[in-house]
Amino acid sequence: MKRHLKLSSKLLIFGLVSTLMMSSLTGCLHRKKTAYQGYMQNILDVNYKGDFDGYVKDNDGTEEDASVMYSDTIDYLANQLINHYSLNNAESDDVTAIFDETAKVIYAKSKYEVSKAYKNGEDYYVDVTVYPMNILNQAFDDVFSYIDEYNKKISAGDFNNTAKEDYEKEFAQGIADILQEKSANMDYLNPVVVSVKIIDDGDYYSADAAGISQIDASMLAIEGSSGSSSSDSDSDSDSGSDEDGSDNNGESDITAGEDASE
Secondary structure, eight states, rough: OOOOOOOOOOOOOOOOOOOEEBBBBBOOOOHHHHHHHHHHHHHHHHHHHHIOOHHHHSSSOHHHHHHHHHHHHHHHHHHHHHHHHHHHTTHHHHHHHHHHHHHHHHTTTTOOOOOEEEETTTTEEEEEEEEBOOOOHHHHHHHHHHHHHHHHHHHTTTTTTHHHHHHHHHHHHHHHHHHHHHHOEEEEESSSEEEEEEEOSEEEEOOOHHHHHHHHHBBBOOOOOOEEEEEEEOOOHHHHOOOOOTTTOOOOOOOOOOTOOO
């Protein structure tokens, strides 16, 4: 019945959702640059921050759709944390609720910047600078100590008369408390720049799906990874491209769409 810290790498490809958007942008270079930028910012804010205002106001989205997007992203991270800490066999809905709340606390500290769109060849891109959150490494020592102490209690028979659901809930809450406490002073690793291609067919535009995966993979640092870190501080980074798209490093895609004709 011992709890062991699972030392597996984080493989997170979230259900980050970008929706099709409609707008009249044909032939308007400046408007495209700012519209694509705003659209990507709003999609990220919905998925990570639970901030629906820009998406509803600027992209004609609904709060209902935004809420579904946010819930999907939160649920996915919560499930990843549950698996990471070997609670995937927990039968209590309380455990899921605990880690849903923890995922919200973590993602509230997510840090990213979106550039104006630029043209590279025939395609438009936006650069998303992501500051990977180092929360798994920040919490590692405290979680390890917590699990060690919990194992000692188990060996001492402290939970012999405790229902499985209550035991799992208490264990999960202890880990969640550590993660939430560490999130208050989040450390970030060196920024990662993801170049996201915007697909525009003249009627709708969207962000290519591969870009979302790259953003997701960069949002949380893998446990055991190393790199310069900073606490809630800005870092300078090279986007690898100018506004005209020269020296663009890499492709990323995000699926979303907006009408290209407004």
